[in-house]
Amino acid sequence: MRDGARGCSPARRAALAACLLAVCLLTAGCWDRVEIQDRAFVLAVAVDVAEEGTDKEPGKAKEESYAHPAPADRFRATFQVLRFGEVKGGQEKPGGESKTFLVTGRGPGMLDAVRDALGESSKGLWFENMQVLLISQKAVERYGLAPVLDFFRRDAEMRGRAQIYITPGEAGKLLAIAPPTGEPGGVFLANIARRHTKDIHLPTARTDISFASQALDNRGDMIFPVVEPAGKSMKAKGGALFKGGKFLGYQDEYFISGLRMIRATEKSTAISFECPAHPGSTVTFELFRHQTVLKPHVEGDRVWFSLDIAMRGNLDEVQCGHKHDTLDPEYLDKAQRLVAEEVERNIRHTLAVSQRLGWEMFYFKSSLKAYKPHDWKRLKDRWDEIYPTVPLEVKVRVSIINVGEHK
Known part of the structure; x- marks a missing residue:
């Protein structure tokens, strides 16, 4: 059987390959390349x-x-x-410019x-x-x-x-x-x-x-x-x-910290509070792990949310530590409770300010849309009126897993 019957001849194949190569060379690179x-x-x-x-500075042209x-x-x-x-020897030339x-x-x-x-x-x-x-x-x-x-x-x-x-x-x-x-x-x-x-x-x-x-x-x-x-x-x-x-x-920063705790966008941070037994002394909890679960609840026209927070971390600083045994389970239980109270206090401050302003970035609306779509359709036209009065039930669980290298 002749080559033509089977398709292109070797000569035609070579010519076609040469044409394709020439086209590739012409189209290689960016047409609008700038060095x-x-x-x-x-x-x-x-x-x-x-x-x-x-x-402008004296001596410079007016802008x-x-x-x-x-x-x-x-x-x-x-x-x-x-x-x-200016580059010399592979490194940028030093200078005050x-x-x-x-x-x-x-x-x-x-x-x-x-x-x-x-x-x-x-x-x-x-x-x-x-x-x-x-x-x-x-x-x-x-x-x-x-x-x-x-x-x-x-x-x-x-x-x-x-x-x-x-x-x-x-x-x-x-x-x-x-x-x-x-x-x-x-x-x-x-x-x-x-x-x-x-x-x-x-x-x-x-x-x-x-x-x-x-x-x-x-x-x-x-x-x-x-x-x-x-x-x-x-x-x-x-x-x-x-x-x-x-x-x-x-x-301010205190408002932002409450917002961050609700949204759980921090991975490692410090939460401080004043030692109730020694006013003026600070105790600092270093957060390592933070999980939050926000759930919407609807009963008729009444809407509220529950926020469950779990935190794990270390006692990173106890300014009155020489007056406490930080390895004592009773002290650790009290410290965990004080951290939880500070977190809840911070969250409630941020929520109160936000509701007064009618500003919302706590995923309340998106949570209601996702988990209660039928209720959201019914309430969405009145959400701006409902949001300022929405209650939030906060539950904070804190676990101190270490007290550092010194008790």
Whole structure:
């Protein structure tokens, strides 16, 4: 049987393979490739209202936006860009020069501000490595959260895992601070947010751009960490509450710790209380394991929730320990009870404040939807009226498994 009858001849097969190889060579690589040194890697973005930051240092040119007829400028954006250092012998050349530099832009929208900032940068701004989005209080009070985030939610180059921070002052000034660790400011704040499992005062779980976008779509309540200048550095402290994208105000660390205990988003943290027998002395319980079970209960129009908490950990500090035998079972039972009382007290404080504000991030609504769907359909239209009066039954069980290396 001839080769043609069976298909292609060897010569035709070779020609076809050569054509395919040529096509592969032509299509290899990225059509829009840009060399790494030709990109301006943005590590953090700070958003202020347009009129903030108008005063420049003496000797520097006055900062102006590009001319456009309408609408008026709303936002001022500051971009922290990575500065590439000189490399010798495989290592970056040491020097006192900052690892980052700042460029700014203004515009009626964020894309306009990005384009305006190109007047200060010879390279295109690249957002794939963006770590942090800082937003000033004035910006969210004046325009709301949704207009500020809209560009970062839509643009394909944005990084959804970038952490959101709120600051009471001017956001752009924070990016000019050089952290003592030597990290760029954006990386410094992103790494602080990642430590939330050990710091019960940090509300940085589920507070990035992706989760904020989801909450805005579902008209959910949100909380974001607050950052402020602290000497020559900056510090994350407290939380900023939002309802439906509207800024409600700030809450302190004690409020946040109660919220974290209800949601069980911490993995290792400290819970302290004053020793009742020795006022002024602190006893600290180090939490290692935390489980919570939240259950909804409905009887007609009456709704309440039960919260069962189990905690395991160590006695990590007993300032009046020389006056107690911390190995005594009676003392340990009392310490466990005192930890449980402090946890319940903290939770009830947070719930009372939240119900007064009509703000809810305790999974009450989602729990009711999941476990009592028929009741939820019946009550959802009146949930805003029901929630402020919903009771919570709290049961806390604490187990101290160790007292450290000294009794």
